[in-house]
Amino acid sequence: MSGDTYDVIVIGAGPVGENVADRAVQGGLTAVIVEAELVGGECSYWACMPTKALLRDAAALRAARSLPGAGAAVTGTLDTAAVLGRRDRFAAHWHDDGQVSWLDSAGIALVRGHGRLAGDRTVAVTGTDGATTTLQARHAVVVATGTSPALPPIPGLADAKPWTSREAVSARRIPERLAIIGGGVVGAELATAYSAFGTAVTLIARDGLLPRVEPFAAEQVAAALAADGVRLLIGAEPTEVAREDDGTVRIALADGGSVLADEVLVATGRRPNTGDLGLETVGLVPGGWLDVDETLRVVDDSGVPVAEGTLYAAGDVNGRAMLTHQGKYQARAAGDVIAARAARDEVDDTQWGRHAATADRLAVPQVIFTHPEIASVGHTLATATAAGLRVRPVEYDLGAVAGAALHADDYTGRVSMLIDEDAGTIVGFTAVGPDTAELVHAATIAIAGQVPVERLWHAVPAYPTMSELWLRLLETAGSDTRVRTRSTHELVTSDR
Numbered sequence: 001m002s003g004d005t006y007d008v009i010v011i012g013a014g015p016v017g018e019n020v021a022d023r024a025v026q027g028g029l030t031a032v033i034v035e036a037e038l039v040g041g042e043c044s045y046w047a048c049m050p051t052k053a054l055l056r057d058a059a060a061l062r063a064a065r066s067l068p069g070a071g072a073a074v075t076g077t078l079d080t081a082a083v084l085g086r087r088d089r090f091a092a093h094w095h096d097d098g099q100v101s102w103l104d105s106a107g108i109a110l111v112r113g114h115g116r117l118a119g120d121r122t123v124a125v126t127g128t129d130g131a132t133t134t135l136q137a138r139h140a141v142v143v144a145t146g147t148s149p150a151l152p153p154i155p156g157l158a159d160a161k162p163w164t165s166r167e168a169v170s171a172r173r174i175p176e177r178l179a180i181i182g183g184g185v186v187g188a189e190l191a192t193a194y195s196a197f198g199t200a201v202t203l204i205a206r207d208g209l210l211p212r213v214e215p216f217a218a219e220q221v222a223a224a225l226a227a228d229g230v231r232l233l234i235g236a237e238p239t240e241v242a243r244e245d246d247g248t249v250r251i252a253l254a255d256g257g258s259v260l261a262d263e264v265l266v267a268t269g270r271r272p273n274t275g276d277l278g279l280e281t282v283g284l285v286p287g288g289w290l291d292v293d294e295t296l297r298v299v300d301d302s303g304v305p306v307a308e309g310t311l312y313a314a315g316d317v318n319g320r321a322m323l324t325h326q327g328k329y330q331a332r333a334a335g336d337v338i339a340a341r342a343a344r345d346e347v348d349d350t351q352w353g354r355h356a357a358t359a360d361r362l363a364v365p366q367v368i369f370t371h372p373e374i375a376s377v378g379h380t381l382a383t384a385t386a387a388g389l390r391v392r393p394v395e396y397d398l399g400a401v402a403g404a405a406l407h408a409d410d411y412t413g414r415v416s417m418l419i420d421e422d423a424g425t426i427v428g429f430t431a432v433g434p435d436t437a438e439l440v441h442a443a444t445i446a447i448a449g450q451v452p453v454e455r456l457w458h459a460v461p462a463y464p465t466m467s468e469l470w471l472r473l474l475e476t477a478g479s480d481t482r483v484r485t486r487s488t489h490e491l492v493t494s495d496r
Contacts (some may be wrong), residue, residue, distance in 0.1 A: 006032045008338055009123050009137040011115040011277070012144035013099070014041020015324055016315030019331035020142050020338075021108045027339025031108050032135060034115035034125050039099040042146055043324045045091050046166040051189060053087040054169065055369050058196035062371060063434065066408035080174055080197050091170070111135065117278035120307040124278070139342045142334060143290060143298070143313040145277065147270035147322065152181070160243040163265040165190070175199055175262035179251055181238055182267035183209040185368050188221060190265060192370045195228045202231040202259050204238060204251070210368065214381065216395070216414050217374045217432035224371050233259070272317045282307045289319040294356040295349050296334040312338065321360040330357045352448075362427075363448040367437040372413060375440035378447045379428035384418055389427060391418045394477045398433045401472060402464035408434055415469050417443070419477060425450045431469070439466060453477070 008024045010017045013035035021031040038045055058078060064070040092098060103110050113127040121137040149164035151157060163171075165186050174197045180187045183205025195201045203209070203225070209232065210218040226232055237254040241264060244250060251259040275287045282298075283306055284290075290298050290313035297305040298313050305311075314334045315327030337355035340347050348354045365377040384391045398404050398413030405411055413433020420427045429443035446456065457474060461467040 004133060005136040005138065006030045006109065007138045007342060008032075008140050008142065008335075009034065009115075009121075009135050010142045010144055011123060012041065012146060012273075012315075012317075013039040013103075013110070014144060014146055014315065014327075015043050016146070016327035016331045017041070017142070017144035018099075018103070018108075019328045020144060020312075020314055020335045021103075022106050023332050023335025024338055025107050027336060027343075029139065029339055029342055032111055033103065033108055034111050034113065034123060034135070036112070036114045038094065039096040039103065039110065040092070044096075044099065045094055046169050048324050050087045050091040050169045051165075051193070052369055053090040054083060054193040055189065055196075057083045057086070058193070059369075059371065059434075061196075063408065066410070066434070068409065077198075078196060083197075084172070087169075094170070114276070116276065117141065117281050117311075119281050121310050137310070140310050140312055140338045141307070142296075142338075143274070143277065143311070143317055144315045144327075144331070145273040145317050147272050147316040149266065150269045150271040151266055152268050154181075154238050155240045157238075157241040157264075157266065160241045160249055160264060162241070162249075163263050165265075165267060168194075168265045177261040177263075178202070179204065179249065179259050179261035179264045180267060181251075181264065182269070183207065183211070183234070184267060184269070185210070187265070187267035188225070188368065188370045190267065191225055191230050192228075195225070195230050196371075200229070200231075202233065202261065204233045204236050204253075204259065206235060206237045208234055210370075210374070212380070213368070213374055213376060214416060214430045214432075216416070217376075217430055220372060220412070220414065220432045221368075221370045221374065228371065270316070270322070272319065274317060282311060290317055292318045292320070293349075294358070295337045295347065296330055296357060320357070321364045323364065323366055326360060326364055329359060333357050359448060363444055365440045365444045367440060369437070372433045373436045374430065374432045375436040375443075376430040377428070377440055377444045378426070379418055380430065381418060381428070384428055390421045391427060392421055392477070393418055394473050396469060396472045396476050398431060398436075398466070398469060401466055401469050403466040403468055404433065406464055407466060415439075415473065417473050417477075419453060423450070424452050424454070426453065426456075436466075439469070442467065442470070 007029035008031040010021045010033045013033045024031045064074050111125050113125040115123045115125045118124040123135045125133045168190050177200045178194050179202045181204050191201050191203045209222050238251050239254050240252040242250050249261045249264045272289050279286045296312045296314050298311045312334050314330040316322045349356045352358045368374040395416040398415045399411040415431040417426050418428035426446050431439050
């Protein structure tokens with residue numbers, strides 16, 4: 001390391017940028033991260049960690065109340081102040097000292113300020129004092145700048161000072177009435193959280209609730225939200241928003257109705273943070289998603305790597321799989337391949353190769369922490385059909401699995417898998433029900449490993465756990481002569 005020259009420059013110090021730099025350093029390179037906000041990024045302070053902290057207490061309370069003995073011991077209501085205090089701890093009180101210490105321990109340099117590309121392998125960093133530092137990269141620049149909430153063009157919305165996910169997740173005060181515009185993951189999770197606090201929540205979902213998951217899973221979440229008192233306006237379209245003199249937000253709807261709230265949360269999607277990134281200096285148009293090849297190099301409209309193949313983009317900014325764990329997966333591939341190319345080692349960019357981000361297209365796991373949870377990986381029936389796969393859906397009542405029946409009285413849930421009829425493997429899995437999050441990794445392994453369905457008969461689930469759903473799915477699929485017909489009572493009570 002000498003002066004302001006490093007082997008790798010990473011713009012963005014979220015989990016993705018941290019992992020890229022760490023893998024590059026482990027590969028023998030020097031690395032510097034440029035960050036304008038908090039080291040640790042969106043996930044640490046305004047998304048994954050604090051959101052799940054907001055949701056966890058209510059989930060634990062529901063779980064206790066689903067059992068007669070534990071339910072009898074539970075008195076009182078949710079302590080909102082305690083929930084917010086725990087949320088603050090998981091967000092490190094919005095201080096990044098711990099994350100900065102980790103960078104130091106990993107041998108990664110940090111430059112604070114706004115980074116912009118200034119040509120091939122060059123980044124100009126403007127600090128809070130207005131001074132500019134120019135950094136040079138010997139081998140690569142990696143863009144890991146993530147995304148920001150996008151506001152839809154609804155008249156009056158911007159002037160009404162709406163919440164985005166940041167304000168909703170870091171709120172110090174719980175409003176009596178909250179309107180949420182958008183029925184995707186953020187809208188559904190925060191409707192779950194705020195309704196548990198006692199807020200009167202109205203969810204306006206023009207395109208439906210959780211439209212990208214299997215319909216049976218979305219329907220179960222919708223029923224639970226309604227039972228928890230959330231007002232669901234499916235198909236409703238906001239036409240105007242205004243904040244009145246007393247602070248009330250009024251949302252006019254296309255059907256002539258209106259919604260009144262103390263705060264309005266906009267959760268209608270995200271945009272890439274590339275508008276002020278200097279993309280024009282490498283021949284790209286600012287503001288758009290960054291297309292990448294399988295090794296995360298940024299490519300132009302013709303698929304040709306830009307900046308002589310030295311510019312990479314990992315995480316949400318490339319739009320491939322906008323989830324923290326997938327961004328970290330991309331980061332590992334990118335950091336490793338940058339180190340390999342710098343050493344002139346062989347690059348394995350084949351499907352499922354060490355330096356390829358194959359899972360982004362075929363095996364993306366996700367958990368939606370609503371009540372109930374939705375755990376999924378791979379295709380839905382809709383996306384598999386659109387991809388031209390010949391699939392067979394197999395579904396099963398999760399509440400009829402002994403482990404689920406023991407988990408909670410009157411357990412309600414459903415699980416499905418998609419069998420590729422030509423390959424004989426599983427290409428999609430969805431489970432909905434309380435505490436299904438920990439089920440998803442088994443399905444992820446089956447899909448990423450392309451395990452033949454017949455081999456799965458030999459992956460024996462422990463009894464009595466919810467993982468026994470795999471045996472029930474296989475029996476329902478009829479892929480073995482051991483198909484049996486049982487009543488629900490027999491499924492729940494048989495000790496085998």
